[in-house]
Structures are given as structure tokens and as C-alpha cells.
Amino acid sequence: xxxxxxxxxxxxxxxxxxxxxxxxxxxxxxxxxxxxxxxxxxxxxxxxxxxxxxxxxxxxxxxxxxxxxxxxxxxxxxxxxxxxxxxxxxxxxxxxxxxxxxxxxxxxxxxxxxxxxxxxxxxxxxxxxxxxxxxxxxxxxxxxxxxxxxxxxxxxxxxxxxxxxxxxxxxxxxxxxxxxxxxxxxxxxxxxxxxxxxxxxxxxxxxxxxxxxxxxxxxxxxxxxxxxxxxxxxxxxxxxxxxxxxx
Numbered sequence: 001x002x003x004x005x006x007x008x009x010x011x012x013x014x015x016x017x018x019x020x021x022x023x024x025x026x027x028x029x030x031x032x033x034x035x036x037x038x039x040x041x042x043x044x045x046x047x048x049x050x051x052x053x054x055x056x057x058x059x060x061x062x063x064x065x066x067x068x069x070x071x072x073x074x075x076x077x078x079x080x081x082x083x084x085x086x087x088x089x090x091x092x093x094x095x096x097x098x099x100x101x102x103x104x105x106x107x108x109x110x111x112x113x114x115x116x117x118x119x120x121x122x123x124x125x126x127x128x129x130x131x132x133x134x135x136x137x138x139x140x141x142x143x144x145x146x147x148x149x150x151x152x153x154x155x156x157x158x159x160x161x162x163x164x165x166x167x168x169x170x171x172x173x174x175x176x177x178x179x180x181x182x183x184x185x186x187x188x189x190x191x192x193x194x195x196x197x198x199x200x201x202x203x204x205x206x207x208x209x210x211x212x213x214x215x216x217x218x219x220x221x222x223x224x225x226x227x228x229x230x231x232x233x234x235x236x237x238x239x240x241x242x243x244x245x246x247x
Contacts, residue, residue: 054097082110115160124182125151
């Protein structure tokens with residue numbers, strides 16, 4: 001059964017943890033909201049028992065209580081996976097602080113209902129789709145976007161697995177479809193992403209006349225690309241927290 005699990009998650013995969021139940025209630029909350037802890041998969045111990053790294057915050061270990069239960073989300077290579085688990089032990093091995101967790105539910109494919117938005121300042125290019133491009137997309141046909149058409153520069157101010165928000169001196173109409181291109185850091189290299197988005201809203205900024213803020217939802221995006229974007233956000237958020245802690 002360990003091999004069954006390894007088809008979906010691998011050693012080193014990132015993990016999000018959120019407490020369920022009442023165990024360690026004060027430690028598990030901040031400002032009345034459930035805290036999210038971050039870990040990674042260290043080893044498979046048995047069919048339903050895993051070793052994960054102990055979460056850290058501000059360079060301090062978070063000693064999650066034994067017998068407490070958590071909702072775990074794994075960032076696997078083929079997508080997000082979720083299960084419930086109980087901490088049954090914690091210890092130090094080869095200078096690594098570890099938790100042993102016992103799965104209390106089956107591993108299942110996980111689809112986020114809401115995507116976390118990551119504030120940023122990323123350059124992007126965009127243009128309106130041509131009518132034939134829109135028709136092909138709406139009819140779910142195999143399509144190729146027309147190369148070489150003029151693009152306008154804009155700036156992404158937040159990004160998520162579901163869409164993005166950007167500002168531009170060009171106004172794009174609500175309900176219009178856009179070709180959008182931007183680069184994200186993947187494996188320490190810049191990777192170009194070319195996506196289609198549908199404009200949900202467009203408003204002129206009060207303090208910057210002639211500059212428009214747009215909210216865009218990804219359209220017809222494949223799951224692999226979406227998961228790569230989520231992974232990027234996850235890693236950048238961790239980097240930001242480290243910088244805050246160091247300062």
C-alpha cells in the first residue's frame with residue numbers, strides 16, 4: 001500500500017496542515033482563524049503512517065500536540081491531495097525534527113473552492129482574442145492562438161490558482177477574453193506561461209486616472225498549469241515569511 005500512496009505523493013512534497021477538532025485550540029488559531037502550518041513528506045512508514053517534518057515559524061519549531069488531528073493537503077506532482085491524519089509521535093532523527101502521522105481517511109484528489117491570492121508585482125503582456133480564437137475556445141475545439149499580434153504591457157498585482165488581478169493603461173471590457181503571457185520562477189528558472197483569461201471586472205483607479213484595474217478568471221486552463229501556479233505561490237509565500245522572520 002505504500003507504493004499506492006507513492007503514486008500520488010512523493011518524499012519531499014510540501015504539505016499544508018490545519019487542525020480539526022478542539023485539541024490545542026489556542027495554539028491552532030490566530031485572530032480567531034485557523035492557522036495553517038507548513039511541512040513536507042519525509043518518509044513512508046507503513047500503509048497509512050507517514051513521517052513529516054515538524055513545522056517551523058520564525059525559526060522556531062511548532063510542537064504540534066500528540067493525538068491532535070489535522071487536515072493535510074499534499075502538493076503532489078500530479079495535483080493536490082487531501083486526507084485527515086492524527087499525530088501519534090514526534091522526535092528528532094539525524095538532526096531532523098519529525099512528526100509521525102497516521103492517516104484516518106483515504107487520500108483523495110483535492111480541488112480548492114477558493115484560491116489564495118498572492119500579492120506581487122509581475123510584468124505581463126496581454127491582448128484581446130480574435131473572434132475565431134474565441135469561437136474555437138467556446139466550442140472546445142483544439143486551437144492555436146495566433147502568434148505575432150501586438151501585445152500591451154501590464155502589471156499583475158495579485159495572482160492565484162483561479163485567476164489574477166492586473167493594472168493597465170488599456171481598458172479591457174468585462175466578459176472579454178484575453179491572451180495573457182507572464183513568467184514565473186520554476187526550479188530556479190523563469191518559465192513562460194501563456195493563458196487565456198475572461199475579464200470579470202474593470203474599474204478606473206480613483207487616484208490614477210487613465211489606469212485600469214482588471215480582475216481576470218482563467219479560462220479552459222489545464223490542471224498541470226494550474227498546479228504549477230499554485231506551487232509557485234506556495235513557495236513565494238514561504239520565502240516572504242522567511243524574510244519577515246529574518247528581519
